[in-house]
Amino acid sequence: MGEKKTKVFNPAATLNEIENKFEMFQILNEKGEVVNKDALPDLSDEELVELMTRMVYTRILDQRSISLNRQGRLGFYAPTAGQEASQLASHFALEKDDWILPGYRDVPQIVWHGLPLWKAFLFSRGHFVGNQIPEGVNVVPPQIIIGAQYVQTAGVALGLKKRGSKTVAITYTGDGGSSQGDFYEGINFAGAQKTPAIFIVQNNQFAISTPREVQTAAKTIAQKGIAAGIPSTLVDGMDALAVYVATKDARDRAVRGDGPSLIETMCYRYGPHTMSGDDPTRYRTSDIDNEWAAKDPIVRFRIFLEGKGLWNEQKETEVIERAKEEIKEAIKKADETPKQKVSDLISNMFEELPHNLKEQYEIFKAKESK
């Protein structure tokens, strides 16, 4: 096309223009300095301390979970270190009655939302009691099928809207998850039906081993929300304050009736994809690891809080000790849970067992009583 025509018809320039509008939203930089004073959230000192407490606690939970897994005392586990701001500051913007539809790395959010830790450990071990969610805790068990939680979140949000409830449904996936058809269907349904949903993409740069640039030509994942007609932001996912502000804003708009939002949090998982044999040295260099370690969410939030006189070494030690103690207790409680039986599993299939399962129930009941 000639130069004259490209002036009036230039889709490439339109794309470029849109993509360049997605700048990363940040409040605290890597050094813990406030770079966006006007955007600082309206959080009390106690709330800031609580958020830090949760991040420190969760880092310890991650370390202990990895070591328990290595000892054979936990099963399936997806490490969370590096993603604390992304996970816990977004959760911190929620209210108790909001719904969480987690991916399998998002166990910390559902624990802080009310799922007892010993149940989270049972989930990891592969025991159904871990998925028996206590009444009044609005979470579902972690989703294994990447993206399925997105379409279901559109459903929960539609239900909340129909009930006239001033609550939201929030869900999480990763950069890889944003390639799924269900990702698009979920954000598109929620947009079309204008429902109170918050879709978070924790872009930790790798889907197992596949780097972000292999997933999509899109410069940001956030911009994918524009196609669905929903407000979308790119946020520094290592900055707890930025993640909190973006999620709080999305929640406020959702409960006002303004519909869903998409938030991309730029972050990194320090550990392997899961503890089931993944070796990140096959696909990440130590240079990349170091680059991200320098952006650590806890380090920068600690500097910020210390500067305000809200945090010190003693406080941190107290949180670490408390975490270790509670983890020990939770493991003990998980150990005390009776082993699951096939007859239990059979009776969880239907409200009323059909012919075939009744027969099979009797067979296993007899075997188990021997």
Add this chain to the structure above:
Amino acid sequence: MAQMTMIQAITDALRCELKDNENVLVFGEDVGVNGGVFRATEGLQNEFGVDRVFDTPLAESGIGGLAVGLCLTGYRPVPEIQFFGFVYEVMDSISGQLARYRYRTGNTFNMPVTIRSPFGGGVHTPEMHSDSLEGLMAQQPGLKVVIPSTPYDAKGLLISSIRDNDPVVFLEHLKLYRSFREEVPEESYTIPLGKADVKREGSDLSIFAYGLMVHESIKAAEELEKEGYSIEVVDLRTISPLDIDTIIASVEKTNRAIVVQEAQKQAGIAANVVAEINERAILSLEAPVLRVAAPDTIYPFPQAENIWLPNYKDILETAKKVLTF
């Protein structure tokens, strides 16, 4: 009582349940103003409002996800998949999610969803509209799979499905939608899921069938009667779980059986029925149990449909083999 076609009976069942329970929601592609491409939801949006009967964006997996999420907030969704040939797009929601929810949450959540969908051959649809994919559903533990063959059954079974607290896949044969009318009560009534129905009593041979094939089987039975045979036709109605008691009682009475399905022969419902009979009643049998089914090809192009689909002549032929064994 009113004379209704099957499609009218289905609409009537939906109306009864929308009236009866405010948590019942009907949604899918074109189910609103348009009343569904077959008019199964005709007039329902007008009567119950756009909040309870609504169109969705065109995406089956999204529809499945809505169903799961709406259950979590206490609703009783009745989504429509426009044609069951499109089920592959929503397989994860059905098999990976809905069917497993009660089990994986140790009975703390349940999914009272009824997925309605038309299927079945003989009406010259484009590709992927006519396939009999009930076997895929029956393979999935945690689902109930219901296939009515008459307007009366369709209404009672659909109401039971919607009231059931576990997920039900309710498959409606395209060719039966408007093929005949019968008396259907205007009030609400239920027919239990998991119960077969003896559509025609007989003593020499049992024919087990479901959907359109019930009618082909009855036609074959009438022909055989002219030759002096007494044929029992059992409509399975629910293909998962199977009504073992009715199947075995019939075989023990007639001592001979065939099983008819419109689907391809491989790994089908008929094979499952044969296996149940072999395991439970082999000593009652005077002859092997044979199957009538479509060939193991992809569903044919419309112009070859009528020679590919099983019909009463195929049933007649197979029945005679068993009767004269």
